[in-house]
Amino acid sequence: MYARCINGLLVPVFSGCGIIKSPGTTKNKLERGNGMSEATFRGGVHPYEGKELSKDLPIKTVLPKGELVFSMAQHIGAPAKPVVQKGDKVLVGQKIGEAGGFISANICSSVSGTVKAVEPRMMLNGSSVTCVVIENDGEYTGIKGLGENRDYTRLSNDEIRAIVKEAGIVGMGGAGFPTNVKLTPKEPDKIDYILVNGAECEPYLTSDYRQMLECPEEIVGGLKVMLKLFDKAKGLICIEDNKPDAIAKMKEAVNGESRIEVKELKTKYPQGGERTLISAATGRKIYSAKLPADAGCIVDNIATVIAIYRAVCKQTPLITRVMTLTGDAFSQPVNVNVRLGISHAELVEEGGGFATEPAKIISGGPMMGFAMFDLNVPVTKTSSSLLALTKDEVAENEPSPCIRCGRCVSACPGNLVPQKMAQAAMNNDYDTFVKLNGMECYECGSCTFVCPAKRPLTQTFKQARQYVAAQRRKS
Amino acid sequence: MGNLLNISSSPHVRDKSSTQSIMWCVILCLLPATVVGIYNFGLKAIILIIACVATCMLTEFIWQKAMKLPVTVTDGSAALTGLLLALNLSSTFPVWMAVIGSVFAILVVKQLFGGLGQNFMNPALGARCFLMVSFAGKMTSFTYDSITGPTPLAIIKNAVKNGDTSSIADILASGDGQTQATTSVINMFLGNTAGTIGETSAIAILIGGIVLIARKIISWKIPVCYLATFAVFVLIFGGRGFDITYLAAELCGGGIMLGAFFMATDYVTSPITPTGQIVFGVLLGILTGIFRIFGASAEGVSYAIIICNLLVPLIEKVTIPVPFGKEGIKDGK
Structure with a gap:
């Protein structure tokens, strides 16, 4: 549905839904929003950031030693179906799990070697999930064409979507929503913004920050691929103002790109939440029953955009991710680039082992992450960090009666x-x-x-x- | 890994502030008013304060021990109730009566309804009203500078009722005609007048109140809406037209300052919703105005707050905020 705006341009109007959007007011709001670096939202908190532990440490590549375990349920939606059997030889980038439905994702091997087993294994939340276990041969022999350049401008939009689907890309910020589904909204013409979420508002995490500093061109490259799918959309790279060097770096990288802008956001948790991010960056609001696409937005995390770039332009499916190994229990916090499927226990050695016995180990950030009971679980597409804390603030603080302080x-x-x-x-x-x-x-x-x-x-x-x-x- | 790891649901970090730190912070913010009270009323004030605080804490301790409940005396909430009650008493009030009031505050108003967070009315004010009913004479006898006489507010009320049209400054300076209790609006602001231990000094209460707001312990909504509504009410219905001195005397006199910043803002007995806090403040202003101007007594803050305490659940029910993104959308889709 369209409504004619004063200046004669066709502006999409959403009917009967939750978006506060009328052609006039939204435009004003946006202009006001873009003028200020203080884009933010109501509410939120300021926890101790803890980013200084790992923010200045360059990403180190880690190669796995032992077996790798690939869960068939690393995403939201139906689990993938294993397409290999015990004894099969697999190569780096080879599909080992096939998407099990529309909302599902492929799983690709991150190493070359032999399939040791296809069996249920325990995941970090304690659930038992079918996994493909691969014995790494240490050769890293890739499938044909792996890592080779590809010109995305020669691909059709459908081809790009198919590549993203084939590469098994899901939202790497934590939710794990299949990216190709996000890139296939019902009404692609109504997408006005592609938001790259570089807020990284969770305390301690620095993996997105490091990637913005170390491979800004891949982020811009991935965003350009996404913008090709949506002619009318504008790309906004959203970064919290506690990362001035990342903002500077990204501004430099988007120099000359007319459709991309870097947006500074006020530092506050949960700025990187989908709803708060959309509202701070564009002034539009959605609630639980609405998708970002209903507000004309597509939101993807930094790591996801890089994965899109690598899949489309470098013919590399999603087989690695950057993680932060941090927390006061680690003797040497570090940012690492790991192959998916590696065991968390193996990663602890990369962080120099534990200086102090940790009381709590968390996969993800301290605000929304998952407390682990065992380190012998594999890294998945959504594992953003391994946080080891010497103190458990939850156990130390017994609940007392509510005093209704508000x-x-x-x-x-x-x-x-x-x-x-x-x-x-x-x-x-x-x-x-x-x-x-x-x-x-x-x-x-x-x-x-x-x-x-x-x-x-x-x-x-x-x-x-x-x-x-x-x-x-x-x- | 041989050792056991802690498991819990997110979030895994907590802010440093606790119930205890908040309570002690409020007590600290009451110190300016307490110090002025002690300076004005001397040893008697100190004894009353100690008696009330000690009785409140002891009552809570004994009750929790007897009921085999976790003892939470150190959280500062009972001490705060005791201090607030003492600040609401005349310095000449007998100590044994204050002790009864303290026991009533903790035992009847707070613990019998379930303890911390469960009481439906402010314990200190509940006790004050209980003492008012039980020992009206002692509760309304005030002595300042060894002169026993009416409070400035009572002097004004009496004069206005008798149709005195001279200026407020003159009314205060001439006193009530019987005793030598004379004062001025400046004295009411600074606290050098007759009244309860903690209510006389508007400036001391304001200092504490501003610190509370600045430290985000309380929101500005209740005190500001309360005082503003009351001021408008006084200007309209006070019967003296746009008389700024009269307004200043009404704002500095009696318990309104202490009530607005330290009693009405009691977490447990005030609305939790932002809009509810505004409604609460406005209601308080109107009720206080009605009681002071049309009522028999010059005072009305305690009763206004207690009545509004009872309305809190209703106020909250109709002021649940609209969730993020649902502004302007009717229920459902």
């Missing part, structure tokens, strides 16, 4: 009332929980971080949201 309300980027939601959830009163907009929560953890009574708010919400979602599926 800090959770001020911190919530979703404009919710966590205190009341928690009360409803604790009483198993899910109707009230839903009425209080509990399903709008995206579990960023800000409320729990600020709570002076140290109450497990986010944890309660996760449980309640899962329950409500399950009930909805049933009916």
Whole structure:
């Protein structure tokens, strides 16, 4: 649906949906937003950043020694189906798992060697998932054409989408949503912005930051591939202002690119969340039932954009990723480029082992990451870091009664009332929980971080949201 | 790895501030008012403050021990209740009565309803109203500078009621005609007047209140909306037209400053929603205005706050904020 704007241009108008968008006001908002470097959102928190531990350390390439384990469920959606059998020889980049549905992704081998087993293995969340186990022969023999240059301008849009799908690319920021699905919106003409998420608002993580410093041209290259798919779209590389050198580097890299701009955002957690990022960068807002595409946006993380570049322009599927090994327990924090499927236990040695016995090991950042109970689990497409902390602040802080201070309300980027939601959830009163907009929560953890009574708010919400979602599926 | 790792759901980090640090911070912010109170009223004030704080803490300790509950006396909440109650008493108030009030605050208003976070009305104010009903004479007898007489607010109220049209400065300077209790608006601002231990000095309370707002312990919404609404109410219904001196005297006199910054902002008994806090402040301003101008007494802050405490669940119910991205969208899709 289109509405005619004052200046005669056709401007898309969304009908009956959640986007605050009328042709006039959005334009004003955008112009205002672009004029300021202080683009931000309401709510949020400022946890200790901890990035100084690893921000100045160049990315080091790590080659795996032992066996590699490839989970068939490294993404949101249906698990992939193994296409190799025990005893098969595989090459670097060879497809070993085939997407198991529309929302699913291929899995490619990151080494050459022999398939040792196709069996269920335990993942870091304790679930058992079918995995292809490959014995690395150390040769790294690639499939035909691996790493060779390819000119994306000669490819059709459908070919590019097919390459991204074939390469098994998923959102590498943590959600693991298949990228080719994101790049295939229902109405491609309505995409106005491609946002490259370089906010990296989670404390401690520096992998996106290092990649912005070390391979800015690949980020710009990947973004240009994406922009080719959407003629009307503008590329915005969004970076928090606590990374001035990354901003400078990216500005230099986009110099002369008329369709790409670097956008400075105020440093605040969770700036890198999809909804907060879209709102800060474009002034548009979406809620839980809407996709970024409904607001004319496609959001992809730095690492994902690099993966798109490598798949399309370098004929390399998604087989490596950059991780930060950090935290006060590591004797030598480091940023590493690893082959997918490597065991976390092997990585610990790269971080010089533990200087102090860690109390807690987290896969991902401290705000939304997953606490690990065992290091012998493989690295997946969404493993952004291995964080080892000598202190567990959760165990040290026993919850006490809520004093209704309202800090959770001020911190919530979703404009919710966590205190009341928690009360409803604790009483198993899910109707009230839903009425209080509990399903709008995206579990960023800000409320729990600020709570002076140290109450497990986010944890309660996760449980309640899962329950409500399950009930909805049933009916 | 032989050792055991801790497992918990995210987030894995916590902010440093705790219930305890917040409570002690509020107590620190009450210090200016407390110091002025002690300076004005001397040893009697010190004894009352110590008696109230000690009784509150002891009551909480004994109750929690007896009920086999975790003892949380060190969280500062009982001490804060005791201090607030003492600051709401006249310096001449008998200590044993103050002790009864302290026990009432902690035992009846706080613990019987479930302890910290569960009480539906401010414990210190609940106790103050209980003492007001039980020992009205002692509660309303004020002595300043060894002169026992009415508070400045009572002097004004009386004069206005009798149709005195002379200026507020003259009314305050001439006192009530019987005693030698005379004062000025400046004295009311600084605190050199008759009144309860902690309420007389507007400036001391303001200093503490501004620190509370600056440190984000409380939001500006309740005190600002309260005082602003009250000011508008006084100008419209005060019967003296646009009389700035009268307005200043009403704002500096009585318990409104202490109430607006330290009592109405009590976390447990004020709305948690941002819009709710504005509604709460406005309601407080209107009720205080009604009580002070149309009521029998010159005071009305405690009753206004207690009544509004009872309305908090209703206020919250109608002021749940619209979630991010759903602005302007009707329920459902």
